[in-house]
Amino acid sequence: MNGMKAKAIRYYLGESMEKFSKRIGVAASTICAIENGQREVSDYVRAKLVRIESGLPGDFSLFYERFRTSA
Template sequence: MDKNKARAIRLFMNESMMEFADRLGVAASTINDIEHGHRDITDRNLAKLIRLELQMPPAFSDFYERFKNNT
């Protein structure tokens, strides 16, 4: 899991940084810092992101491939 996949999950879920931060139980500034590479993903947040990724529908794989190619 890296900043790009974390951002892709948020975008796929169509959530703002604030909404995604609430889902993860962190500040919106934490999401911003992670997505812009100013902060590493902590183990706790990594576990939360992995759980979210495991719940993604199969369409997320295609979305993420397109996302990677456009970043």
């Protein structure tokens, strides 16, 4: 799990940084720093993101591939 995938999950869910940070349980500034590569993904955040990703529909992988190649 990296910042790009975290950002893709947030975009896929259509959530603001504020709303997404509340879902994860961290400050919005932490999400911002992770997405911009200024901070590593902690084990706590990684576990939350993996749990969220596992609940997403199968088309997320297609979304992520497009998201990744457009960045």
